Amino acid sequence: MSKNKYIIIALDGAAGSGKSTTAKAVCQKFKYIHVDTGLHYRSLCLYFLNKNISADKVCDYLSCNSISMNSVIDDFSVYLSLDGHHFSSEQLRNQEMNKNVSYYARLPELRNLLLNYQRDLCAYGQKSGFSGIIMDGRDIGSVVLPDADLKFFLHADLSIRQQRRSSDGETDSISGRDKLDSTRKTAPLVCPADAISINTGLHTIDHVVDLFSQHILSLG
Numbered sequence: 620m621s622k623n624k625y626i627i628i629a630l631d632g633a634a635g636s637g638k639s640t641t642a643k644a645v646c647q648k649f650k651y652i653h654v655d656t657g658l659h660y661r662s663l664c665l666y667f668l669n670k671n672i673s674a675d676k677v678c679d680y681l682s683c684n685s686i687s688m689n690s691v692i693d694d695f696s697v698y699l700s701l702d703g704h705h706f707s708s709e710q711l712r713n714q715e716m717n718k719n720v721s722y723y724a725r726l727p728e729l730r731n732l733l734l735n736y737q738r739d740l741c742a743y744g745q746k747s748g749f750s751g752i753i754m755d756g757r758d759i760g761s762v763v764l765p766d767a768d769l770k771f772f773l774h775a776d777l778s779i780r781q782q783r784r785s786s787d788g789e790t791d792s793i794s795g796r797d798k799l800d801s802t803r804k805t806a807p808l809v810c811p812a813d814a815i816s817i818n819t820g821l822h823t824i825d826h827v828v829d830l831f832s833q834h835i836l837s838l839g
């Protein structure tokens with residue numbers, strides 16, 4: 620691999636497929652920055668819930684208000700702040716958020732609001748001294764970063780994904796969210812045709828990280 624090439628990796632998959640765990644381990648290994656775009660949707664969802672704005676009122680709100688979006692780096696991850704405030708993981712990962720987030724994430728206006736911000740994070744990671752970026756979500760390889768150097772798609776049986784969420788202490792109706800995320804009109808969850816697909820239910824995390832590493836090292 621050319622020593623100075625900044626590597627852009629798109630990582631998609633359903634809830635509980637292992638995206639964050641894998642991305643964090645690979646980012647530490649290669650000094651890449653990790654972007655969890657699920658947290659972007661969770662942050663906006665909580666932002667609107669706090670203002671008592673239901674999903675069907677978001678479009679009206681955005682037509683006469685703007686939201687300032689900034690980035691905060693913590694270790695190997697970058698987080699979104701809204702109007703100068705970034706929510707904690709406890710505020711974003713709980714039953715209430717799991718129940719609501721897909722109804723906000725399916726709004727084209729919200730997705731548009733995030734699209735350029737998410738694309739700009741590639742340059743932001745490079746300027747901040749990282750050697751590459753892994754952005755994870757549902758539409759990263761298909762919509763946000765269609766020209767990524769590598770695309771991965773992680774999947775696992777529903778029972779395994781549900782079990783992972785329970786052992787993380789989260790109450791999450793994964794099958795309901797899967798349905799909303801993969802059947803919406805704008806940027807649904809899909810496996811891009813050029814993605815490397817991995818069933819994480821068949822491998823240990825170390826093996827999945829090895830598979831990623833082999834593909835990264837084979838780039839150049």
Ligand code: DC
Pocket residue numbers: 634656657658660661720721724725755756757758759796800
């Ligand atoms: O990955 P997660 O469970 O934290 O994602 C939260 C929700 O955000 C999920 O229901 C789908 C949505 N999402 C999305 O629509 N597009 C993305 N790129 C990332 C997440």
